[in-house]
Amino acid sequence: MKLSREFYSRDTESVARELLGKIIVHKTKEGILKGKIVETEAYFGINDPASHAYRKKTKRNFLMFETPGKAYVYFCYGNHWLFNIVAKEDNNPGAVLIRALEPLEGIDIMKKKRGADDIKSLTNGPGKLTRALSIDKRQNGFDLTGNVIFLEDADENFDIIKAKRIGISKGKSKLFRFYIKKNTFVSSGR
Numbered sequence: 001m002k003l004s005r006e007f008y009s010r011d012t013e014s015v016a017r018e019l020l021g022k023i024i025v026h027k028t029k030e031g032i033l034k035g036k037i038v039e040t041e042a043y044f045g046i047n048d049p050a051s052h053a054y055r056k057k058t059k060r061n062f063l064m065f066e067t068p069g070k071a072y073v074y075f076c077y078g079n080h081w082l083f084n085i086v087a088k089e090d091n092n093p094g095a096v097l098i099r100a101l102e103p104l105e106g107i108d109i110m111k112k113k114r115g116a117d118d119i120k121s122l123t124n125g126p127g128k129l130t131r132a133l134s135i136d137k138r139q140n141g142f143d144l145t146g147n148v149i150f151l152e153d154a155d156e157n158f159d160i161i162k163a164k165r166i167g168i169s170k171g172k173s174k175l176f177r178f179y180i181k182k183n184t185f186v187s188s189g190r
Contacts, residue, residue, distance in 0.1 A: 005067075009089060010068075010087070010088075011088075011089055012042045012044055012087050016096040016178055017178045020158070020160060021154050021180065022153060023036055023152040023153075024037060024098070024149070024150075025151070026133045027148055027149075030106075033109060033133050034105035036102040037100075039098075039178070039180070039186045040096050040099060040177070040179075042087075042096055042176040042177075043094065044093070064095045069143065070086045070142065071140060072086055072141075073130070073139050074140070079127070081136045082130065083133075085098065099126050099187050100125060101123040101129045102183065103132070107119065107122070110123065113132055114128065114131050123185065124185050159181035160178055160180065162178055163178075165177045
């Protein structure tokens with residue numbers, strides 16, 4: 001069952017935690033690509049110095065202030081696209097970075113896109129998973145309740161680890177990173 005807009009229209013931290021285990025589906029011209037979310041990070045607005053929305057609304061971050069359930073894709077470190085999901089309540093900006101996936105379907109396509117054969121390192125980082133799932137600036141602003149890129153519910157029990165976010169210089173002490181305990185597809189920043 002596809003996740004509804006209401007799922008994303010809640011507290012960013014809760015959505016980040018509850019996205020674990022959900023399935024990302026991207027229907028591409030090469031085929032359907034699917035992966036289970038195994039790691040996320042929550043980013044907020046004016047009270048979160050690590051967030052793009054920390055100071056004000058800009059041309060880059062405006063989606064964090066807009067409708068929940070949209071893709072927020074941006075270029076990072078000069079060579080990686082990062083896939084975020086706008087998740088917030090009321091007028092508070094927020095988004096969830098998808099940090100790692102467990103590949104489920106279209107794995108041969110993902111390997112070709114990544115130029116990699118090792119399934120364990122195929123999508124175990126935010127830049128790796130966007131390349132494997134063919135996500136870039138063209139998907140920025142996509143409605144994730146639509147039919148091209150969307151998330152499906154999944155029923156699975158697992159333990160969740162709460163940790164510090166990775167690759168940021170400010171707001172390092174906040175425990176807004178979540179991942180599935182003992183999942184071998186979590187990024188190397190365990």
